[in-house]
Amino acid sequence: MAFTPLDYAILTLYLIATAVLGTLLGRGQTSTSDYFLGGKRMPWWAIGFSIVATETSTLTFIGVPAIAYTGNLNFLQLAFGYLIGKFLVSFVLIPGYFKGDIQTAYEILTSKFGVHVRRFSAAVFQVTRALADGVRLFATALVLSVVLGMDNDLWTIFIIGIVTIIYTFYGGMTAVVWNDVIQLFVYLIGALVALYLIPQRIPDGWSGIVAIAEANGKFALWNPTFDLTDPYTLLAGLVGGAFLTFATHGTDQMMVQRYRACGSRSKSQLALIASGLVVIVQFLVFLVIGVMLFAFYQHFPLDHDLEHVNRIFPLFIVEEMPSGVSGLIIAAVFAAAMSTLSSSLNSLSSSSMNDFYRSWLVPEASEAHYFKISRIFTLGWGVVLILVSFLARDWGEVLEVGLTIASLTMGSVLGIFLLGRLRSAPGPKGGLAAMICGIAVMVGIALLTPLAWTWYALVGTATTVLAGVIFARFDTGSRNP
Helix, strand or coil: CCCCHHHHHHHHHHHHHHHHHHHHHCCCCCCHHHHHHHHHCCCHHHHHHHHHHHHCCHHHHHHHHHHHHHCCCCCHHHHHHHHHHHHHHHHHHHHHHHCCCCCCHHHHHHHHHCHHHHHHHHHHHHHHHHHHHHHHHHHHHHHHHHHHCCCCCHHHHHHHHHHHHHHHHHHHHHHHHHHHHHHHHHHHHHHHHHHHHHHHCCCCHHHHHHHHHHHCCCCCCCCCCCCCCCCCCHHHHHHHHHHHHHHHHHHCHHHHHHHHHHCCHHHHHHHHHHHHHHHHHHHHHHHHHHHHHHHHHHHCCCCCCCCCHHHHHHHHHHHHCCCCHHHHHHHHHHHHHHHHHHHHHHHHHHHHHHHHHHHHHCCCCCHHHHHHHHHHHHHHHHHHHHHHHHHHHHCCCHHHHHHHHHHHHHHHHHHHHHHCCCCCCCCHHHHHHHHHHHHHHHHHHHHHCCCCHHHHHHHHHHHHHHHHHHHHCCCCCCCCC
């Protein structure tokens, strides 16, 4: 069985509908507040769904089943850590984002540490986001290359990138959020269809899956061992996962935009915590799909080696699913990819505009000018993501690479936010030095030690805070911008 004309038609119609909807929802926008924050009128439940959709990139859709296919359910421990991290963000950091009229997370650092720390934090976010989402774009290209039977994924990367740029360019945050809501349900339906159909193809159905899974330890959930080199232990999942989410969801502009778009602190807190509960269920579904795929290919072994284990779910979709269903599920994969990439483009453009262009390069201009330049930034970042995805083709396991990149740098950013809450915080020079120390230590740890990536955010945060407290004893510079 292969991808049929019906599947191509479903996929094509979905991509066209997404682009058209994004364009229509973007009509009437005249300001950067409309473009980046949806006029601060977005309902909390839509923001909650949008957060889930943004978290669920193609890395989740194809990467999580691949992890269970080669391992077990240990990855789910991270999801519980993510929920803990979201509670921390809700009650420690979100209140600060509603004190004053800000458009980016890094604006609140100005009063405590000055503009240089603000710009450095924004630059760290931009580099991290560009690298991590370049990996996500490549992951989506892997899926499309399987569907089209193409050996070279360069053209597929280019096509996906162009479609996402167009949709984000016109739609802004309003289109991003509402398309996220639709895309969330599209890929959840796709996952549930797979969850239903795979057992139909296996002798003895679910009982056959259970027998194979239990014999191979696939249902192992908790890993209580103390091993700092294993990313999927209970302690790494709960503590490391919590700090990773504390950093990414608390200081990443892509998430902070959504909190501000809610219009109030309480609504944004509700949206974030609700998203954490949904993500646990979602990860469980994708992990179970991976276990099912392992059982399926025990009965029907592949007649060729996989270049990437991440191709296992797309391969099953294209070769084993009924005509029409394949198109729906591949459309779901694209839904997951576009929700994350469009959010990334919008947040990168927002940071470029507000943290650099408007506050530094061109502080006096009309709102129409800023709105026009914001769209130009969206185009520029789209090109950057395409270029990064070309390079990501040789970086290894896509899910872990994407998460490792974020873990490596965002701990330092969280550290400076937490330092800002201390009375003994350093001044601008000390704050900047503390961040640089945090990132430098993490690069050294990543290159020279076997420490698991799940600990990176915690170590980076602790290093930055400790360095900041030490520098505060010697930093006598002004704390004003």
